Amino acid sequence: MALNALVNNPEQAGTTREQDLIARVQRGQNELFYELVRPYERRVYAAALAILRNESDAEDAAQEAMLKAFANIRQFRAEARFSTWLIQITVNAALMRRRRERTVVMEAIDDRREEESEYAPREFADWREIPSESLERKQVRQKLGEALATLDRKYREVFVLRDMEQLNIQETAEALGISVASVKTRLLRARLMLRDLLAAGWEQGWFSRLPFEKGNKPW
């Protein structure tokens, strides 16, 4: 619950203006569409990049997605969050692009690998909260990015959509065309793997230079 509250808040502020823009574009003021999507450029690009991992492919997919959103703007319903709708279209465009391209074989191999086998956490030391201020440091964000990059594609995608792009489980499943159960399994594994990776990182001083008691790991 707390997570959902956290997740839903950041966009509330601009909502009314956004709804107004959507309504106007839907009524045919096409020239306002760019203004509507501009705040989401980065998120859209990030979603495409998470799937394609190549900057120029990601840009192409992101732009295709924006054009599709434009063509389908009348199908957008006010009950949905515009950003979520946009991200789902983006994921779809990125997946289509990936299927068209060479990675198809690798993808099949990747998908065949264990989903059922369970992941056991490795790090068990006492945990303490990592202050969110540590994210002010570029190095920390970089390390988080690197840890994420070590995950297998299927885990990374689910994690990016759910925990970073903040789609819900159902929306993530729809975007990727996989079952809700698969999303949950992959999300669990992604989170646990990242937790272990970050635990190691703490010891190397990624997050804070604050001293902590000897022998105490952050979690």
Next chain:
Amino acid sequence: MVDKRAVNCEQVWREISNYIEGDVDAPQRAAMDEHFSACKHCASVLAGTRNVIALYSDERMIDEQTIEVPAGFGRRLEKRLAQNVRVRGKRWSTWSAWLVPAAALLLFAGGLRVANSLTSGPELKSEHAQAGQGIPPDMLVVVTADAKVFHVPGCGVIHNKATERTLTAKEAMQQGYVPCLRCLREYLQTARAGHVALETEADADADSDEGELHDSGH
């Protein structure tokens, strides 16, 4: 005596993500809470997992310092959008102004030439249709289940509308769809005489993938 509700560490790990999502039922939650208060390891896993989520879900993980959008992204997008708006507007006015009678005449005149256009390019889904020419690859079109034709969104002759999906003209053609005789008439070979304006417009766009259409299309 063993508590029936008790769960072991492995069971806790399996559900820990759902637990954080608030996606476990009340008895399961109670059992897990009890376990967390007794098991330091699992409490550590829970706290660490929450930490992971809190860090990565922070807005700063997708800000301008973390994710660098390629230079010129916005400008290119704006341009492609503008092109789309323009082409779309133009098509309708052109259609209503003079294309209907012109195309109707040309359809008869050009009947035989259709055969030629079928001998190369992607395999077409209908022999009774022809590949389009000079269609802007980025133009958004719709196709429906079991149909062979792609349309401009809103075309009056789209059947099975419930299954409509949108893609670019380029994708549609790559998948073997052919242009609708009604709404995309102006791009058909039979309608081409004296009509080059739109093709020029598409060519003028320097985006890299634009040229492929003309190479592979015929």
